[in-house]
Amino acid sequence: MQGYNVVMIYSRDMGRLLMCKRSKNPYQGLSNLVGGKIEFGEAGMDAAYRELFEETGISKEDVILHHLMDFTYYFQACYVEVYVGKLERDVPVYGDENELYWSDLNQDFFDMSLYAGEGNIGHMIEQVNMSKNIIFTD
Known part of the structure; x- marks a missing residue:
């Protein structure tokens, strides 16, 4: 079974989310989170940091x-x-795989005509909203 990751990066004030505009299929032209493939034998967290650095x-x-x-x-x-x-x-973000941008959070992330993942991005954002006081304790 192949593993992949997605990485949700929020701005320091939690007011914006880092997104990319997909340049190829699947979801070409739609907004998505950054991420990629987990290599065979690679720990998930290591893969997340690697993909994050490579793409941003x-x-x-x-x-x-x-x-x-x-x-x-x-x-x-x-x-x-x-x-x-x-x-x-x-920090400045840069990448040559997909166009990167900061999205404000007042979007309908469940809109499948704009966002990749069949509504998963909206679901993930809601999970962060429900748990952010536990996740971000600083």
């Missing part, structure tokens, strides 16, 4: 990631690990 330039020194949840898709023989973090300091 954000490093372990910039954010502490927390393992939020997992999705298992048995018929597609894959699973997705979901990580969340809040920037420790303002």
